[in-house]
Amino acid sequence: MPLAPWRSLLARALHKNRKLPYARYFQLATLRADGRPANRTVVFRGFLDDTNQLKIITDCRSQKADQIDDQPWGEACWYFPESREQFRLAGQLTLVRADYPDQALQAARKTTWQELSDPARLQFAWPHPGEARTENNGAFSPPSPDPEQPLPNFCLLLLEPIEVDHLELRGDPQNRWLYYRNNSQEWSKQAVNP
Amino acid sequence: MPLAPWRSLLARALHKNRKLPYARYFQLATLRADGRPANRTVVFRGFLDDTNQLKIITDCRSQKADQIDDQPWGEACWYFPESREQFRLAGQLTLVRADYPDQALQAARKTTWQELSDPARLQFAWPHPGEARTENNGAFSPPSPDPEQPLPNFCLLLLEPIEVDHLELRGDPQNRWLYYRNNSQEWSKQAVNP
Secondary structure, three states: OOOOOOHHHHHHHHHHOOOOHHHHEEEEEEEOOOOOEEEEEEEOOOEOOOOOOEEEEEEOOOHHHHHHHHOOEEEEEEEEOOOOEEEEEEEEEEEEOOOOOOHHHHHHHHHHHHHOOHHHHHHHHOOOOOOEOOOOHHHHOOOOOOOOOOOOOEEEEEEEEEEEEEEEOOOOOOEEEEEEEOOOOOEEEEEEOO | OOOOOOHHHHHHHHHHOOOOHHHHEEEEEEEOOOOOEEEEEEEOOOEOOOOOOEEEEEEOOOHHHHHHHHOOEEEEEEEEOOOOEEEEEEEEEEEEOOOOOOHHHHHHHHHHHHHOOHHHHHHHHOOOOOOEOOOOHHHHOOOOOOOOOOOOOEEEEEEEEEEEEEEEOOOOOOEEEEEEEOOOOOEEEEEEOO
16 A cells, blocks of 8 residues: 555654654544543554554553444544644544454554553553552552563554644644545545645 | 632643643544544633633634534543643533624633734634635735734634543553532542553
């Protein structure tokens, strides 16, 4: 699959903002069961090899996992403070749980786990997120999980954008472009008013 | 109306992150007409006097204005890079257009316009956002709008949270609290697992 035309712009933004660790964070909106939107910060974990899919990780015990099962659609909003630009990436979400049937995606889930830091892996051995706070603080210092084999609640989450809105606040006037993918997987680009 | 218990925490976060101008930006998720979530960066403009409502501004020609008319519910996700904490604020959205009947909110719309910088006001005199790029760059250098009287397309947007999720990434382990408002407008607080 060819790289989407917005990929090089996103790579440029990541490079320009590389001094800010939090420039790799973005906000992912999904839909709650009651039809209202939900929104939280997630960490960009790179692209799935040879695709335009953004990798994120999540715990299958988190609310967003259930939300994505019901409505596998999301919009990422990614603001880059140093270069003052925003990408909005709307598309399909794929939640790769421990029992996901596709073997290639299972392998990607495993690799993503192996690439995490020890503290990041440890969080998946913590008590159930969102439940009443576990009083025993020892529960947050569990034995280190196997760095090779993902814990069962570890999920790889993929976002495959089909619509990208790129806004550059720098420039007078500002610049904004929309990118759309059609059913033949071809991308088109349009300059729009900011 | 008493200040909600999360207000002082948000004030503290704004203070700790005051060196970063973009710490006043957050991401607002709404619902599109097709039932999918939308997400974009907005600027925090303070609280509406004596309330717990966050002030945002928007152009009534933008897509989010239509989305909010259809489904006046949103979730703000606000990440503070310096203090490494996140607030998720879910609640009701009120779009105060030029013809909004409540006089107090009309006055607030006007004051908010008056408090904007000249460049911020000028954007409301730009061509229709999201439409094909206007080739004539002069359209982006219109005469300065009246700093006293808002342009008709200028809207004040209010978010009244009824659910707030506060996560502190600092701390070992991390800390997380949920705040809920009941039908009697009373807030409760619960510590939950991060």
